[in-house]
Amino acid sequence: MNHLQFKILVVGAGPAGLAAVSSASQSTTDIGLIDDNPMLGGQIWRGGVQSAQTTQAKRWFEGTGAITILNGARAIAPLGANVMLVETATQAIEVHYERLIVATGARELFLPFPGWTLPGVMGAGGLQALVKGGLSVSGKRIVVAGSGPLLLAVAAYLKGKGACVQMIAEQAPWQKLSAFALQLVRYPEHIRQAVQLGRSLLGVPIYASSWIKQAHGTDHLQAVTLNQNGHASMLACDYLACGFGLVPNIELPTVLGCSIIDDGRVQVDEWQQSSLQGVYCVGEVTGVGGLDLSLAEGQIAGSAATGQLEEARQRFPARDRARRFATLLQRSFALRRELKTLVEDDTIVCRCEDVRYRDLLPYANWRSAKLHTRCGMGPCQGRVCGPAASLLFGWTPTSVRPPVTAARIVSFAHVDWPV
Amino acid sequence: MSEIQLTVNGCEIKVPAGTIVAAAIAFAGVNTYRHSVTGEPRAPLCGMGICFECRVTINDSAHRLSCQTLCEEGMRVVTT
Numbered sequence: 001m002n003h004l005q006f007k008i009l010v011v012g013a014g015p016a017g018l019a020a021v022s023s024a025s026q027s028t029t030d031i032g033l034i035d036d037n038p039m040l041g042g043q044i045w046r047g048g049v050q051s052a053q054t055t056q057a058k059r060w061f062e063g064t065g066a067i068t069i070l071n072g073a074r075a076i077a078p079l080g081a082n083v084m085l086v087e088t089a090t091q092a093i094e095v096h097y098e099r100l101i102v103a104t105g106a107r108e109l110f111l112p113f114p115g116w117t118l119p120g121v122m123g124a125g126g127l128q129a130l131v132k133g134g135l136s137v138s139g140k141r142i143v144v145a146g147s148g149p150l151l152l153a154v155a156a157y158l159k160g161k162g163a164c165v166q167m168i169a170e171q172a173p174w175q176k177l178s179a180f181a182l183q184l185v186r187y188p189e190h191i192r193q194a195v196q197l198g199r200s201l202l203g204v205p206i207y208a209s210s211w212i213k214q215a216h217g218t219d220h221l222q223a224v225t226l227n228q229n230g231h232a233s234m235l236a237c238d239y240l241a242c243g244f245g246l247v248p249n250i251e252l253p254t255v256l257g258c259s260i261i262d263d264g265r266v267q268v269d270e271w272q273q274s275s276l277q278g279v280y281c282v283g284e285v286t287g288v289g290g291l292d293l294s295l296a297e298g299q300i301a302g303s304a305a306t307g308q309l310e311e312a313r314q315r316f317p318a319r320d321r322a323r324r325f326a327t328l329l330q331r332s333f334a335l336r337r338e339l340k341t342l343v344e345d346d347t348i349v350c351r352c353e354d355v356r357y358r359d360l361l362p363y364a365n366w367r368s369a370k371l372h373t374r375c376g377m378g379p380c381q382g383r384v385c386g387p388a389a390s391l392l393f394g395w396t397p398t399s400v401r402p403p404v405t406a407a408r409i410v411s412f413a414h415v416d417w418p419v
Numbered sequence: 420m421s422e423i424q425l426t427v428n429g430c431e432i433k434v435p436a437g438t439i440v441a442a443a444i445a446f447a448g449v450n451t452y453r454h455s456v457t458g459e460p461r462a463p464l465c466g467m468g469i470c471f472e473c474r475v476t477i478n479d480s481a482h483r484l485s486c487q488t489l490c491e492e493g494m495r496v497v498t499t
Contacts, residue, residue: 036468038439038489043467049437072487089488107469119450119462126466130486133439133466136446219460220450249469351464351472354457378456379471379482384464406471406482 001414005096006032006068008305009084011075011252012103014042015291016283018060019298020101020305021067027306029065032095034073034086042105043125044291048132077402078256079415082278085403092411099278099305102253102266103298106246106284110384111391112349112357113342114214116242120221124154124243131161138162143224143235145169145212146243148333149197154241156200166235168201169210169226171244172333177208180332187325211339215240227338244335246288247387253281254400263287271304271312272297280305289326296322340392349392350385352378357392366395379406425494440485440496441466441473452485453499475499 008024010017013035039047041057077085086093108123142163144155155165214225223236248265259267259275265287272280280301283294296319303312345358353374363369376382386397421436427447434443451460452473463473468487476497477483
């Protein structure tokens, strides 16, 4: 077994993780950064075929000195206090650390609806990630559906890549959207973004109070049915990009033993420290809040974990402001109740084990549904169906255990387990 | 831009360096990345290593996530 040792270990190289590295590096270069993607930047600053690293990711990385980066590496299990088992494509590594900064980000919330398992139905961020990775959407007909500003950003990106974006279906009603737009006056930086998006989306129809009802096709998506402001409409398309919001990736902090609060986010103090001494959590994992909040939290944790408390404190106002904006977003784009009724009896809920909605109906909670139907027991370990079941049945997915993600058995072969 | 040659289900293709395997599979004209436990066709959903729908066999190693793997020269990709 290979060993590495760092003063600071950062898990996740998205904006929050990079900001943490940047601030921590003002005090030490004894930093390890691991990320499961082949390149730095996380989702929002994902590099791709055109440039391995986005300029934003590069900018945050300047001046960090000789830190150690492990790409394509997953944190799979804590091995007692201050040791993390990390797996790459070819090896397992025991990584020892004094302080841990968890910046594991968020995944997209997927809502089951008839046909959502068809090839061609994707997460909005997911489709964008594939296009950055070289998927050509030139001339492809794409419907973008869901809620929130991410839809507009993804639609603008896809259009810029030559896609024919046929429609953006936003589930929130116009009255909520216009109230949101009025509140933007208090956030000039977001107005600039909105104007830019508006310009690049000229000619793309945007419908409010509209949502996906069904995806049609046999072995690939051919068309979608939408509820368009009360009327059903059918539209032929090659891809459907769905974005209904984000779910914090709390599996690693949960397994570590960090306190998780209300809607599934890690509890942190003013220094971004979790309930565990020396374990800091930053970015979406502490509650979905977007880029600015992730950066501020990352900076605070990076400074605080290296004893630079005054530097950390300087970022408190930025964090407060970003939190207020995040609250505004959550209120404006709250999901409507109708989205819980899209599933039909034979709609698959758990895609790994092909468990259908009717199979789940007899059970009272996640645990008994899981034991009887294998829902949430496939390779994704409930990362997709757990939040969906939460929304559909009000269940709280429980019992995350190591390994945090699917891992090779050989990675555990030489571990000296703590007794 | 340099190109990489690989095979998808035995078919030779060339893609730009930096392309992920999931994109190369689509480029080869393959829609189905795997079949589910009841035989349904599946393809990438999340694009970021969460859903495991894009898993394929790469160089005889099973269950590799095509969305998080970069194409390499001579790589053999097989969908299931």
